Amino acid sequence: MREEILWYYISMKNPKDEKEMIEIYEKLDEVARKNKIEDTKYINIVDLRKLELVVDEEMIPVLKLGILIPKEKRFNGCEYLKIGECFRVNHQDSYISLNTTYKNIDRYIKKTKYRKLGYSIEFMKELAIPTENGIGGIIEIVIPVTKINN
Numbered sequence: 001m002r003e004e005i006l007w008y009y010i011s012m013k014n015p016k017d018e019k020e021m022i023e024i025y026e027k028l029d030e031v032a033r034k035n036k037i038e039d040t041k042y043i044n045i046v047d048l049r050k051l052e053l054v055v056d057e058e059m060i061p062v063l064k065l066g067i068l069i070p071k072e073k074r075f076n077g078c079e080y081l082k083i084g085e086c087f088r089v090n091h092q093d094s095y096i097s098l099n100t101t102y103k104n105i106d107r108y109i110k111k112t113k114y115r116k117l118g119y120s121i122e123f124m125k126e127l128a129i130p131t132e133n134g135i136g137g138i139i140e141i142v143i144p145v146t147k148i149n150n
Contacts, residue, residue, distance in 0.1 A: 005081045006074060007043050009066030015047060016059045024065045032067055035075055041068040043081070044122040048143070051106055054099060063119065083121065084144060085114075091139040098139070105143060114145040 008031055010024045025042070032040045047061040054060050069078050087109060091101045102120070109116055123140040 003083050005043070005083065006069045006071055006078050007066045007081050008069050008075075008078050009043070009045070009064045011064050012062055015061030015063055018059065021062065021065060028065060028067045035069075035073050037067065037070065037073055039125070042066070042122075042124050043068060044124075046102075046120045046122060047118070048102065048106070048116060048120055049118045051102055058099065060099060060102060068123075081121070083142060085147070086145055087114075087116075087143045089141045089143075091137075091141055095137065101141070105141065109143070109145060113148050115148055117144040117146060119144070 008028070010027060012020060012024070014020055028042070029040065031037075043064075043066045044062050045064040045066075047063050051060065069075070087105065089101070089105055091098060093101070106116070121142040121144070123142070124137050126137055
């Protein structure tokens with residue numbers, strides 16, 4: 001299934017800087033308010049190229065932060081994000097355990113006839129919710145893949 005999503009994003013200067021992430025989310029909230037976008041859905045592009053080097057509880061590098069833009073609210077600066085073949089997984093736990101989720105997905109993909117394209121797309125409505133294991137979220141993780149030809 002192929003889909004195109006209209007979004008507005010801001011690139012991270014330092015992909016592991018949590019303070020920068022907070023500042024960008026605040027800017028994205030302002031963009032949503034200015035354009036009268038209700039029920040903001042956030043989108044992150046996460047760098048998975050060196051996932052095996054990320055240690056437990058360390059932040060996985062985030063390349064871009066954005067928001068979903070309804071097509072009727074389109075404005076200058078919006079772009080289409082194209083999603084082709086992918087694996088989709090829901091993560092409903094703390095951000096600390098996100099590493100484990102990604103590593104489990106990575107192991108699973110390696111057992112299939114697919115390979116990941118090096119990044120993931122995360123969709124979420126709430127940026128922070130309390131979980132049993134700390135602050136986290138309900139995140140739809142979409143990992144674009146390509147079929148391995150044998």
